[in-house]
Amino acid sequence: MSLPPDRPVPPQKAPPPSSSQPFRRAAPPAAASNEPVRLNKRMAELNMCSRREADEWIANGWVKVNGQPAEMGVKVTPSDRIQIDKAAKGQQANQVTILINKPMGYVSAQAEDGHEPAVTLFTPQNRWVEDNARFFFHQNQLRGLAPCGRLDIDSIGLLVMTQDGRIARQLIGEDSQMEKEYLVRVAYHGLGQPAPTGQLVRMDDDDPVTTNVQSVFPPAMLAKLRHGVSLDGQALKPARVSWQNPEQLRFVLTEGKKRQIRRMCELVGLKVVGLKRVRIGNVMLGNLPLGQWRYLAPHEKF
The missing domain is CATH 3.30.70.1560 (Alpha-L RNA-binding motif)
Incomplete structure (x- = not known):
């Protein structure tokens, strides 16, 4: 494995994402039980969204339980019927997941010891020219974008960053067996x-x-x-x-x-x-050049 002699030239710095913290490991699904649990936890267990998203949707009035608008902190049982508004589903459809071929010298999450986080590479200039995904780059895609796991500063290769809590749970949840x-x-x-x-x-x-x-x-x-x-x-x-x-x-x-x-x-x-x-998982680094990124395609599944 040889490394190119030149480090990618950092592009014009993009504004930092609103949440540069990496996704935290989600707790494994609770054993089947009729005991009530918080609605946001239940929605995450059902892979509807992340807990953070669930709280946002509930606050926006986009979640109903048994036909009634849900309140923050409400508890539900497996027999309760949870409905999601189309607005929430539309927002979720616009969430992006990106794949970066991280070079040496970049950290996965927050800047440390003078080293820049890999998210600073996520700019239009660094997008791989062969990326055919339907997404167009927009500053809103930096909101809540966080790495799913780490890749050491002196390592290179595939780093996944996502706005989608479902993907984060799949990759780094406590119950994850992702290769x-x-x-x-x-x-x-x-x-x-x-x-x-x-x-x-x-x-x-x-x-x-x-x-x-x-x-x-x-x-x-x-x-x-x-x-x-x-x-x-x-x-x-x-x-x-x-x-x-x-x-x-x-x-x-x-x-x-x-x-x-x-x-x-x-x-x-x-x-x-x-x-x-x-x-x-099933997603390969492939020919993605060092220091460049592409969107996860709709047909790709980890």
Whole structure:
């Protein structure tokens, strides 16, 4: 995986979105019960909208329960009938989801340590010329646009940003099993013999193996990457890990802990020297150029 020598030239800065916070992980759906729950929670569980959208719709008078206008904070049971006004559905149809090929040096969410957030790339000048989606760029599309998950500042590839809480829940909800695929270029530093504490001692970092890493990397360590690594005292879910070529691994994960792949690799004597996310669910990065973006097409489903 090679990176272009030139970083994309930042366009004229767009106004920051009204909510630059990433979508928070939604709670998993509650077990089937006849116990009353708040209407906004019930609407999110039914994948009608996000809780934030539900509150907005209720405030606008766009939601009825059993034929009556709903009040904020009302509780409902599974037997209650929820109706949504056409105005709410029309607003939802105009929500956008964009795919950005994030370059190095950009953060996923809010600006930090002098680094710009990836949303600053979402301008007409940076739209991919081959994007055939029906949407036209408008400043309103920055409102509530937030990343669905992170992509580290030193990583590149597919980053999803959306106004649609349903998509956010699908990608990063606590019950999400969405696959995320990465190409990871590595160097092998090796691991020494176990110390008295049982920890493996890292070998000399001054002379890592950077070519044909596959030939020297122990198969047992590859198996450990697939299932057997713990981070922060918690065992990771099984991952699909295979060699893409002698210097590059392919990871497919269904979870996303902070700097997970880099930390996994460190535990088996590998150092990540390049990381690119190429797929989320059924949506591929494809030929989207580095630093450019496109809309999620209506026919595309994660």
